[in-house]
Amino acid sequence: MEVSENATMRGPLALVSIILPVHNAEQWLDECLMSVLQQDFEGAMELSVFNDASKDKSRAIIEKWKVKLEDSGISVVIGGHDSPSPRGVGYSKNQAVAQSTGSYLCFLDSDDVMMPQRVRMQYEAAGQHPTSIIGCQVRRDPPDSTERYTRWINHLTSDQLLTQVFTSHGPTVIMPTWFCSRAWFSHVGPFDEGGQGVPEDLLFFYEHLRKGGGVFRVDHSLLLYRYHLYAATHSVLEMTIWTHRVHFLEEQVLPHWKSFTIWNAGKQGRKLYRSLTAASRHKVVAFCDVDENKIRKGFYCYEDSQERPKPKVPILHFQAAQSPFVICVKLQTRHLSLSHTWPRQLISARLSSAPKRKC
Numbered sequence: 001m002e003v004s005e006n007a008t009m010r011g012p013l014a015l016v017s018i019i020l021p022v023h024n025a026e027q028w029l030d031e032c033l034m035s036v037l038q039q040d041f042e043g044a045m046e047l048s049v050f051n052d053a054s055k056d057k058s059r060a061i062i063e064k065w066k067v068k069l070e071d072s073g074i075s076v077v078i079g080g081h082d083s084p085s086p087r088g089v090g091y092s093k094n095q096a097v098a099q100s101t102g103s104y105l106c107f108l109d110s111d112d113v114m115m116p117q118r119v120r121m122q123y124e125a126a127g128q129h130p131t132s133i134i135g136c137q138v139r140r141d142p143p144d145s146t147e148r149y150t151r152w153i154n155h156l157t158s159d160q161l162l163t164q165v166f167t168s169h170g171p172t173v174i175m176p177t178w179f180c181s182r183a184w185f186s187h188v189g190p191f192d193e194g195g196q197g198v199p200e201d202l203l204f205f206y207e208h209l210r211k212g213g214g215v216f217r218v219d220h221s222l223l224l225y226r227y228h229l230y231a232a233t234h235s236v237l238e239m240t241i242w243t244h245r246v247h248f249l250e251e252q253v254l255p256h257w258k259s260f261t262i263w264n265a266g267k268q269g270r271k272l273y274r275s276l277t278a279a280s281r282h283k284v285v286a287f288c289d290v291d292e293n294k295i296r297k298g299f300y301c302y303e304d305s306q307e308r309p310k311p312k313v314p315i316l317h318f319q320a321a322q323s324p325f326v327i328c329v330k331l332q333t334r335h336l337s338l339s340h341t342w343p344r345q346l347i348s349a350r351l352s353s354a355p356k357r358k359c
Helices: 026-037 058-071 089-098 118-128 147-155 182-188 200-210 238-252 267-275 292-296
Strands: 002-004 016-022 045-052 075-081 104-107 132-141 179-181 214-226 260-263 284-289 299-301 312-317 325-327 348-350
Touching (some): 016 026, 058 075, 089 200, 118 214, 284 292
Parallel strands (some): 132 214
Antiparallel strands (some): 299 312
């Protein structure tokens, strides 16, 4: 059964709606909702909660906080369903957006905590960047979890926010920090509702980029970003992410190139080659590497190819290779300060074999 409270009895429209999907989040909700109450934003604010078939005490906690929030001037709309199974993060976020009224949308995960200035600072940035997804820096909890990934989130330059979209980390501003106008969300969205195992944030982010959207990060730590085993993104398989990344590369970059070199004659470079369509594989003129053992082999033969004769791709020393490159490596430090070429720049593209994109 679908439920949406206050759908026809709301006050004035909100300026900012906080979009909060919830599924079995009782252990985090009090702290999460307290952070909504503590926002220092002075405009009209609304909390839009969609309870996705929670079986724990989430509903009761939400109802308790509804009174506190409304007493403080924050309107609350609660939707949800009590089906046997949840319908997924994408569905829940879409429903929370649909039942909300704000001109701007501030996305929040039920296991995270906002700093008091988050809504205010991201609202100010969104006014200056109306067709951008606005993110922010984060503080990880526990502090030593996903250290390299957290460093990547927080320290990409403004250019790298666009040039590193092919790395395995996924969106260069993470979903729990997103803030954007409703108008732009409606232009890009909605989220994919495929449910468990679907990277709905990555798919939305790619569509956002296809439509010319920008990416901006507020360089303040505005979110406590929790790591735990129950996070929804643990359900997304690495191969699923890889497939979407390669497809986006073939769609956005490779059509602009007559030929290119894959930088890495090892496992990841060969995996990329095999993952390409036949048309894209025919553009690969060489692999290049620094490993003399790989270079001495002279070529890579694609044994599983249905073509006859089977494709043989030369393996060159990187100094003898010709650009553009698709760089498909894991740096020794494993800190991914990677870049790819967006069609506006067309020099090289990078795919990394880094740790999982979100935890």
